[in-house]
Amino acid sequence: xxxxxxxxxxxxxxxxxxxxxxxxxxxxxxxxxxxxxxxxxxxxxxxxxxxxxxxxxxxxxxxxxxxxxxxxxxxxxxxxxxxxxxxxxxxxxxxxxxxxxxxxxxxxxxxxxxxxxxxxxxxxxxxxxxxxxxxxxxxxxxxxxxxxxxxxxxxxxxxxxxxxxxxxxxxxxxxxxxxxxxxxxxxxxxxxxxxxxxxxxxxxxxxxxxxxxxxxxxxxxxxxxxxxxxxxxxxxxxxxxxxxxxxxxxxxxxxxxxxxxxxxxxxxxxxxxxxxxxxxxxxxxxxxxxxxxxxxxxxxx
Numbered sequence: 001x002x003x004x005x006x007x008x009x010x011x012x013x014x015x016x017x018x019x020x021x022x023x024x025x026x027x028x029x030x031x032x033x034x035x036x037x038x039x040x041x042x043x044x045x046x047x048x049x050x051x052x053x054x055x056x057x058x059x060x061x062x063x064x065x066x067x068x069x070x071x072x073x074x075x076x077x078x079x080x081x082x083x084x085x086x087x088x089x090x091x092x093x094x095x096x097x098x099x100x101x102x103x104x105x106x107x108x109x110x111x112x113x114x115x116x117x118x119x120x121x122x123x124x125x126x127x128x129x130x131x132x133x134x135x136x137x138x139x140x141x142x143x144x145x146x147x148x149x150x151x152x153x154x155x156x157x158x159x160x161x162x163x164x165x166x167x168x169x170x171x172x173x174x175x176x177x178x179x180x181x182x183x184x185x186x187x188x189x190x191x192x193x194x195x196x197x198x199x200x201x202x203x204x205x206x207x208x209x210x211x212x213x214x215x216x217x218x219x220x221x222x223x224x225x226x227x228x229x230x231x232x233x234x235x236x237x238x239x240x241x242x243x244x245x246x247x248x249x250x251x252x253x254x255x256x257x258x259x260x261x262x263x264x265x266x267x268x269x270x271x272x273x274x275x276x277x278x279x280x281x282x283x284x285x286x287x288x289x290x291x292x293x294x295x296x297x298x299x300x301x
Contacts, residue, residue: 003022004020004021004022005020005021005022005023005025005067005068005286006018006019006023006068006069007025007066007069007070007072008067008069008071008072009033009037009048009068009072009073009074010071010072010073010074011042011074012074012075012076017037017281018076018265019033019036019038019046019139024061025061025066025067025068026060026061026062026066026218027061028060028061028106029057029058029059029060029061029068029070030055030056030057030058030059030060031057031058031155033048033072034057034152037074038182041110042074044229045076045077046074046076046288047076047077048072048073048074048075048076049072049073049075050064050066050070050071050072050073051064051065053145055072057138059286071274072091089289094117096221101228110182135222160163162301163209163244164269165206165208166190166206166208166268166270168213168270168273169186169190169206169213169270170185170186170273171190171283172213172268172270172273172275172276172277172279173185173186173192173194173278175206175275175276175278175279176194176278176282177194179279180194186206189205190205190206190207190208191203191204192205192207192211194202194282195217195286201217201218202215202216202217202256202285202286202289203215203216203217204278206270209256210267211269211270211271212267212268212269213267213268213270213273213278214265214266214267215251215264215265215267215268215276215278215281215282216263216264216265217263217264218261218262218263218264218268219259219261219262219291219292219293219296220255220261220262221261222260223255223257223260223261223262225260226299229298230299233299234255234296234299235301237295237296237299238253238254238262239256241253241255247267247288247291248250248264248288248293249258249266249279249281249284249288250289251264251265251266251267251287252264252266252287252290253265253284262292262296263287264288264289264292266281266285268281270298
């Protein structure tokens with residue numbers, strides 16, 4: 001077995017640290033000595049010297065004659081103790097009661113050997129901190145679980161979708177009218193005119209068999225039936241516009257040769273939509289309607 005060796009480090013505040021090492025002191029680096037000292041609360045910025053010689057982190061014990069019972073000195077940054085200062089005698093006996101002795105590194109080998117078993121004095125503080133954090137996390141999880149149980153037991157908000165699709169359609173129409181500053185309601189055919197200009201009207205119709213609320217308006221009221229090529233081009237543009245639904249507000253656009261019209265339409269499923277669905281979709285529908293009117297007028301011209 002390798003014989004234990006020791007050396008001492010004198011602090012600027014009068015403390016003396018005893019370092020017990022199992023290994024070759026000549027291979028021990030200054031950087032490792034400072035790491036050991038850091039675990040005892042010695043600041044990183046303090047420097048080491050031996051016999052008045054300033055020691056850098058990369059130096060090893062063989063370069064500055066580190067041997068058994070040697071004494072190193074700690075200094076504040078920018079200060080170096082001169083060689084003329086008398087050195088205190090070092091004894092292998094225990095230090096006096098006025099000089100605190102740091103527990104030696106025992107029970108293992110130095111860090112450059114087969115590992116060290118020196119206990120980190122800050123480990124207990126870290127353990128206490130982790131236990132406090134875990135307790136706080138458990139408390140917050142319990143609060144969230146309580147809030148979740150309370151929210152699940154509360155009634156649904158008033159804006160939830162009603163069970164009756166027709167009543168939902170009426171509520172959608174009423175809220176849109178309130179937004180527009182007018183009263184809107186269905187006639188006997190469950191249809192309502194909710195917008196008009198000089199040439200076109202926008203209508204809303206509820207269809208009981210499908211439980212859907214349809215929004216539609218005419219884009220053209222006359223087709224170029226005299227020009228076959230132009231009529232085919234018009235049909236092609238309408239088909240392409242309805243491919244993905246993005247250009248038609250999620251609905252569709254089609255033409256009727258019998259009625260000589262082009263119609264833009266979209267629909268809302270009243271079984272699942274909220275009472276705000278019609279108010280939310282109407283601006284997008286009007287924007288899409290305006291764009292199609294301009295596009296087809298340019299095509300006909």
